[in-house]
Amino acid sequence: MSDLKISGLHKHYGSFHAVKGIDLEVPSGEFTVLVGPSGCGKSTLLRTIAGLEEASAGRVEIGGKDVTWARPRDRDIAMVFQNYALYPYLSVYENIAFGLRARKVAAGAIDKRVKRAADMLGIAPLLQRLPRELSGGQRQRVAIGRAIVRDALLFLFDEPLSNLDAQLRDDMRVEIKRLHQELGRTMIYVTHDQIEAMTLADRIVLLRDGQVEQLGAPLDLFERPATRFVAGFLGSPKMNFLAATVTEGAVVLSDGTRLPLPPGRKVREGQAVILGIRPQHIAMAGAGALPGHVRVAVVIELVQPTGSRVHVNMPLGGTSIIAEFAAHDVTAPGERTTIDIDMNRAILIDPQSETVI
Amino acid sequence: MTATAHPDRNFKYWLVSPAIFLLLLIGLFPLAFSLVVSFMRITMLETDTSFAGLVNFTQLFKDSRLWGSLFHTALIIAIALPVELVLGLAMAYLFLDKMPGRQLFVSLLVLPTIISPIVAGATWRLLFDNRYGPINQILGWFAGHPVPALWTVNPNLVYPAIVFCEIWQWTPFMFLILLAALSNVDRSLTEAAEIDGARFWRSFRFIVLPAIWPVMAIAILIRGLDLFRIFDIIWALTEGGPGTMTETISIYTFVQGFRQFETSYTAAIAFLVIVLLTVIVTWAIRRMGLAK
Amino acid sequence: MSGLPFHRRHDVRLALRYVVAVALVLVFVFPIYWLFTMSFKTPDEIFAFPPVWYPRAIQFNNYRVLFKDGDAATVGNSLILATVSTFFAMIFGTVAAYSLARFKTGGENLAVWIISQRMMPPVAIVFPVFLFYVWLGWVDTYVGLIILYTAFSLPYVIWMMRGYIEDIPLELEESALVDGCTRWAVLWKVVLPMARSGLFATAVFTFVFAWNDFLFALVLTRTEVTTYTVQVTHYFGGQSNFWAKIAAMSVLGTIPVFVAVATMQRYLVRGISMGAVKG
Numbered sequence: 001m002s003d004l005k006i007s008g009l010h011k012h013y014g015s016f017h018a019v020k021g022i023d024l025e026v027p028s029g030e031f032t033v034l035v036g037p038s039g040c041g042k043s044t045l046l047r048t049i050a051g052l053e054e055a056s057a058g059r060v061e062i063g064g065k066d067v068t069w070a071r072p073r074d075r076d077i078a079m080v081f082q083n084y085a086l087y088p089y090l091s092v093y094e095n096i097a098f099g100l101r102a103r104k105v106a107a108g109a110i111d112k113r114v115k116r117a118a119d120m121l122g123i124a125p126l127l128q129r130l131p132r133e134l135s136g137g138q139r140q141r142v143a144i145g146r147a148i149v150r151d152a153l154l155f156l157f158d159e160p161l162s163n164l165d166a167q168l169r170d171d172m173r174v175e176i177k178r179l180h181q182e183l184g185r186t187m188i189y190v191t192h193d194q195i196e197a198m199t200l201a202d203r204i205v206l207l208r209d210g211q212v213e214q215l216g217a218p219l220d221l222f223e224r225p226a227t228r229f230v231a232g233f234l235g236s237p238k239m240n241f242l243a244a245t246v247t248e249g250a251v252v253l254s255d256g257t258r259l260p261l262p263p264g265r266k267v268r269e270g271q272a273v274i275l276g277i278r279p280q281h282i283a284m285a286g287a288g289a290l291p292g293h294v295r296v297a298v299v300i301e302l303v304q305p306t307g308s309r310v311h312v313n314m315p316l317g318g319t320s321i322i323a324e325f326a327a328h329d330v331t332a333p334g335e336r337t338t339i340d341i342d343m344n345r346a347i348l349i350d351p352q353s354e355t356v357i
Numbered sequence: 358m359t360a361t362a363h364p365d366r367n368f369k370y371w372l373v374s375p376a377i378f379l380l381l382l383i384g385l386f387p388l389a390f391s392l393v394v395s396f397m398r399i400t401m402l403e404t405d406t407s408f409a410g411l412v413n414f415t416q417l418f419k420d421s422r423l424w425g426s427l428f429h430t431a432l433i434i435a436i437a438l439p440v441e442l443v444l445g446l447a448m449a450y451l452f453l454d455k456m457p458g459r460q461l462f463v464s465l466l467v468l469p470t471i472i473s474p475i476v477a478g479a480t481w482r483l484l485f486d487n488r489y490g491p492i493n494q495i496l497g498w499f500a501g502h503p504v505p506a507l508w509t510v511n512p513n514l515v516y517p518a519i520v521f522c523e524i525w526q527w528t529p530f531m532f533l534i535l536l537a538a539l540s541n542v543d544r545s546l547t548e549a550a551e552i553d554g555a556r557f558w559r560s561f562r563f564i565v566l567p568a569i570w571p572v573m574a575i576a577i578l579i580r581g582l583d584l585f586r587i588f589d590i591i592w593a594l595t596e597g598g599p600g601t602m603t604e605t606i607s608i609y610t611f612v613q614g615f616r617q618f619e620t621s622y623t624a625a626i627a628f629l630v631i632v633l634l635t636v637i638v639t640w641a642i643r644r645m646g647l648a649k
Numbered sequence: 650m651s652g653l654p655f656h657r658r659h660d661v662r663l664a665l666r667y668v669v670a671v672a673l674v675l676v677f678v679f680p681i682y683w684l685f686t687m688s689f690k691t692p693d694e695i696f697a698f699p700p701v702w703y704p705r706a707i708q709f710n711n712y713r714v715l716f717k718d719g720d721a722a723t724v725g726n727s728l729i730l731a732t733v734s735t736f737f738a739m740i741f742g743t744v745a746a747y748s749l750a751r752f753k754t755g756g757e758n759l760a761v762w763i764i765s766q767r768m769m770p771p772v773a774i775v776f777p778v779f780l781f782y783v784w785l786g787w788v789d790t791y792v793g794l795i796i797l798y799t800a801f802s803l804p805y806v807i808w809m810m811r812g813y814i815e816d817i818p819l820e821l822e823e824s825a826l827v828d829g830c831t832r833w834a835v836l837w838k839v840v841l842p843m844a845r846s847g848l849f850a851t852a853v854f855t856f857v858f859a860w861n862d863f864l865f866a867l868v869l870t871r872t873e874v875t876t877y878t879v880q881v882t883h884y885f886g887g888q889s890n891f892w893a894k895i896a897a898m899s900v901l902g903t904i905p906v907f908v909a910v911a912t913m914q915r916y917l918v919r920g921i922s923m924g925a926v927k928g
Contacts, residue, residue, distance in 0.1 A: 050823075050827055051826075052823050052826065052827070054363050069363055070364075071365065071826070071831075072823075072826040072827045073828070073829045073830060073831065075827075078827065078828070079824065079827045081823070081824055082820070083818060083820050084820075085818070085820040085824035087821060087842070087843075088843075089842045089843070089845075098825070098828055098838075099829050102825070102828050103829040146824075146828070150828065156827075365832050368752075368832050369748040369751075369752035369754045370748075370754065372744040372747055372754070373744075373745045373754050373755070373759075375744075376744075376745035376763075379741065379796070379799060379803060380766050380803055380804070383774065383778065383796070383797060383800035383801065384774070384800065386777070387773070387774050387776075387777035387778055387781070388777075390780070390781065391773070391776070394777070394780070448673065451666055451669055451673075452670070456666060456670075462670050462673075462674060465678050466677050466678075468677070468678060468681055468907075469677055469680070471857065471903075471907065471910050472903050473860065473861040473863065473902060473903070473906075474861060474863065475861075475863040475878045476684075476881060476899040476902060476903060479882075479885075479895050479899055480680045480681070480683065480684045480899065483683065483684070483892060483895065483896070484680055484683060489695065489696055489697070489700055489892075490700065491683060494699050494700050525676075528677075529677065582768055585770065586770040586772060588772065588863070589863045589864070589878075593885070606772075607770065607772040607864070610772045610773070610776065611772055611864070614779075615779075615868065620780070623776055624777065627772070627773035627774075627776050627777065630770055631769060634769075634770060638765075638768050
């Protein structure tokens with residue numbers, strides 16, 4: 001049983017083609033994150049699901065019902081907006097109760113549900129205040145409260161955390177994840193932040209230029225990206241991309257460095273490839289080389305400590321690559337050292353099609 | 358197959374339709390009606406609907422009273438508008454900085470703008486009375502002898518009387534708008550100019566004026582339009598007299614239509630006024646850089 | 650002390666500003682003072698030479714006459730006409746403004762056409778409207794004037810309200826739509842409360858316009874719905890002006906506007922400046 005089914009969806013704004021034929025099915029109870037760079041069509045897609053934008057072509061089904069031409073109010077959805085969308089002239093209580101009143105829910109039931117939602121979000125003491133008397137994080141909680149009180153089939157989130165500062169964003173992320181576990185409802189969440197996508201999602205839909213680039217569980221996308229775009233978009237720091245040529249069973253970088261060919265890849269002799277290595281798959285050389293790892297001598301260029309980990313830049317293959325080491329491995333710039341690269345988890349990309357081989 | 362059109366598609370047209378209907382009824386209809394009637398020979402006493410060609414329009418060019426009334430209108434605009442603007446601006450500067458009781462001063466100064474123009478005219482008619490009015494009395498104190506000026510009759514004094522009343526009533530309007538505009542000018546800009554040693558005039562010309570111009574231009578446009586159709590104050594003070602000396606275009610149109618009952622000819626005048634105003638306003642909007 | 654001259658200059662400046670401010674208030678308020686006090690004067694005081702600057706005693710005889718003769722009913726007519734036409738102009742104007750602001754109905758062309766209607770000189774409109782009303786039998790009726798005032802105020806209301814509505818975050822409306830509101834409910838429960846101060850300011854100006862009108866009422870009324878502005882001019886006479894009646898009637902007609910403006914004051918200044926800025 002799927003709560004949302006989209007087929008062949010297109011959206012045009014004048015001559016601009018924002019959504020180019022998307023098919024998507026979201027199973028019941030799943031947390032799906034639509035992620036991609038700005039302008040990829042993720043917000044448009046969400047707004048079309050909500051009925052705030054009219055589909056130019058295609059079909060949207062919610063709960064097995066065709067709602068392509070239905071009003072937003074007839075779609076059994078609740079939505080949390082980027083700028084909270086709280087009514088400044090209504091108290092927190094009335095803001096949360098707004099949707100229930102609009103749907104003529106009995107007064108007693110409204111009170112019970114508003115209080116339950118407020119308890120869940122820890123905003124019960126704020127119910128009589130006006131939105132302008134709240135902090136950013138509190139406003140966001142109210143906005144979420146207004147959605148969950150509705151008990152809708154589908155919950156939509158449009159970049160709800162992008163206006164919060166970093167600390168609050170982390171807290172609210174945990175909160176949203178907890179809510180999903182408690183409520184067990186189908187949620188669709190739009191963000192441009194890949195960390196939010198990785199941490200929250202049961203399934204990520206990565207969009208690019210109005211099309212689905214890749215779709216799957218976060219770890220699937222992280223470990224088995226289908227394209228260079230996906231590989232580069234997910235993960236922090238970004239994956240290193242090195243131009244290389246396949247020669248005699250090895251990958252040869254532009255500076256002549258020879259690395260062993262990762263196993264099981266269909267490449268021909270002399271083929272130009274792009275080698276992708278995640279910063280996490282590079283380590284300081286340990287006591288003995290692990291199987292599938294290759295040892296390379298490098299010169300440290302730049303060191304950026306992040307506290308628990310440290311990001312280190314070093315020249316390799318005619319470019320500067322970045323590696324993530326444990327903090328106690330700290331090395332000073334200019335120092336010569338050796339690193340181990342895990343070639344088993346490296347990827348090869350066809351430079352023409354930009355797809356992973 | 359379910360519906361293939363958005364259920365709220367016509368909502369926006371429902372919203373505008375009553376307003377548009379009313380505007381067509383009262384706005385566009387009279388324009389078309391004037392145009393049709395202006396080609397006939399109708400007067401209130403005679404309903405001759407035969408086609409008169411351009412008779413009424415050629416008549417317009419020979420009508421010295423019409424051109425006189427246009428000249429009177431232009432004269433009043435040319436004097437009153439700049440005075441209101443400069444005086445309003447000076448007053449706005451006077452109250453720009455905070456001072457105790459400012460709100461009270463502003464509230465009192467705005468009073469003349471709120472009262473009906475016809476009442477403003479009536480009030481000044483009382484003030485200007487040659488014998489029992491206070492103005493001649495006050496002038497007498499300064500002159501040292503009784504001043505029996507006939508403000509609403511004496512050809513030399515009727516225009517000053519009208520313009521005084523007009524300025525009294527509408528300078529506060531300019532003042533209020535310009536005060537709001539000046540308050541919105543970023544203080545750090547003028548202060549920076551002051552530190553750089555710029556004189557008041559320079560900082561006004563190059564910093565303040567560009568900042569308040571959009572608002573000022575609209576205020577000028579609104580007042581200019583109102584002055585073009587000035588009617589009430591003159592009706593109360595002089596009724597266009599003595600003779601036709603203070604007859605403005607609005608007064609003249611009214612007299613032709615409702616005193617002389619020249620229906621078709623009045624329609625031609627009304628049409629001329631609309632065309633004239635459209636041309637002037639379009640020009641003014643372009644000239645003042647208000648077009649989007 | 651180096652700070653002293655600056656302070657002294659500052660004080661002198663402030664004192665000068667007060668002197669000028671008081672002088673301005675005297676000049677601008679004196680005519681209103683004269684009008685109000687005259688309405689309380691006896692005929693002897695009104696026609697005294699040299700003029701009497703204030704009434705010896707407050708007496709309401711001038712007003713009593715207006716009420717006894719029924720002339721004061723014209724203020725009631727003005728009140729009915731201005732209130733009802735403001736009500737309709739606000740309703741039709743606000744929903745039209747919402748359509749223009751949110752859905753760009755008719756594009757910029759419709760918006761410009763609507764504002765150009767505001768520029769029509771009343772005298773050019775009133776003449777054909779008069780002929781039209783004679784045909785409809787609407788001369789000297791409430792309906793006729795209410796429709797005319799409503800239509801004449803519409804461009805102003807639409808223009809002002811469009812500006813206010815454009816400032817309302819779209820998300821608030823979308824959120825309400827998702828939460829279960831119809832389009833009409835969104836207008837009623839979100840847009841109107843959000844545009845509250847704009848609604849008040851616009852309504853006051855619309856009311857004042859209709860209240861102050863003279864020309865339309867002069868042409869389109871006879872005896873039944875005479876407004877107070879027309880009534881005031883009935884007291885003008887060649888030699889013998891009914892001064893006391895002019896003054897008392899003017900005061901009666903001025904008080905409602907003063908009250909409306911005073912109670913709505915906090916919305917008005919913002920209304921004027923915002924409206925002007927947005928054009």
